[in-house]
Amino acid sequence: MNxxxxxxxxEGDKLLLVNADDYGLCHSVNQAVESLLTEGTVSSATVMMPCGWSSEAASWSASHPEYDVGVHLTFTSEWDAYKWGPVTSDGDVSSLVAETGYFHKTSQEFEERAESVHVKRELVSQIERAIxxxxxxxHADNHMGSLYGLRTGKHFMPEVLDVCASYGLPFRLPRYLNAEQGVAPKEMEEQARAIAALADAKGVVILDYLVGLPFQLQEGESYDSFKSxxxxxxGSLKPGVTELIIHxxxxxxxxxxxxxxPAKRGMEYDIFRDRDIQEELGKQGVKLIRWRELQALQRRQQA
Incomplete structure (x- = not known):
């Protein structure tokens, strides 16, 4: 049974989760995400708990439990003018920060320097703050893919899956890599299979596929070309459960x-509100589902 x-x-249904990442990053993002959730044009969102506007996002989620909101596990701080760091206040997480006290700027720096015990401590702290x-x-997922080992091969999936199992949270992890659509290179297929088996062993429900379009504005890109x-x-989605990431x-x-x-973020705000895209979902037989369905399955299997 798949x-x-x-x-x-x-078995042959095309099931899609559309997740709005970076909820809590700033007020402008919060306004967009809350609008999309209320309209039902996205499936879910995930909050960056270390960011300055996470309290607003978490408060809105607490007041609107009918919408699916998870934790966007955050271990990097990529912007120059706006920075953030760990939420842990009662333990050592020193390997997670640069000399400034903020998170490392890139996933590669994080992978090279982070210690697993510090990562697990901060994972728990971010989820506990949300609660x-x-x-x-x-559900839970990961900002900038820092926990997957995409840059150096050093990943933190055992720690992530342990924490997700203990909190009853399904996690953004694709069972199958789809290199032409996805966000992970083809050479990681063997590692992906091993991590998927680990998720199964720990009772954490994961995705079949993870897809997305480039996060950056491409040369000559317009809203019309983005929509195309x-x-x-x-139109290329496969049967099974796929998550599509937008910001x-x-x-x-x-x-x-x-x-x-900023321009690309505005396009991503408009795209699933677009009638043409809504019609395309119907034309392709794609069914929007919700993360709480995966969470309910995980908790039934763990009972």
């Missing part, structure tokens, strides 16, 4: 003050 069948769907702020997280690319992506925001002075890609 994942779709375990969730109560047919203490009133959230009931439905999104239609092509939706929506309202484009404001706040966003433009620190973000390198």
């Amino acid at each position: 994942l779709a069948q375990k969730l109560g769907y047919s 203490k702020l009133g959230m009931k997280p439905t 690319d999104m239609k092509a992506l939706l 929506p925001s309202i484009v404001t002075d706040e966003l433009e003050a620190f973000h390198f890609e």
